[in-house]
Amino acid sequence: MDEHLAATLTTAVHERVDYLDHLAADEPSRAALAETEITRLTSAWRVLLELHAPDGHGRCPHCSTWRRPRRPCTVWTTAHQHLNCADGSPAHRAGRHASAAGRSTVAVLGAS
Structure with a gap:
């Protein structure tokens, strides 16, 4: 993808997200x-997750x-x-740095 097209797409996506945030702040617009x-x-999330679906070894092809x-x-x-997390932040951290902070190192991706 060339630089100009990438910049145009990035700007368009950021503008759309900003627009949706603005509408979400307006009570009458929420129903619409x-x-x-x-x-x-949700359709966009499904497509994105499908593109990153793990292979037979659990690895993302991208x-x-x-x-x-x-x-x-x-x-x-x-x-x-x-x-799945109420505020958009991870409920738990797992991995090699978790044990240093006194947290479990068990993977919690499937937990809710």
Whole structure:
């Protein structure tokens, strides 16, 4: 993708998200958003998650490289954080740095 097209797409997406935030702040607009935008947003999430669906080894075909397999994919962890956690932040942190902070190192991606 060339630089100009990438910048145009980035700007358009940010402007759309800003517009939706503005509408969500306006009480009368919320019902209209619920009727139109929720379906569009859930469809977008489904497409994005399908593109990052793990292979038979649990690796994302887009985020993993032969040197560095990613399990789970950051798209999936981001989706979980924003769709399953009330404030959009991770409910638990797992991994090698979790034990240093006194937290469990057990993966919690599937937990809600």
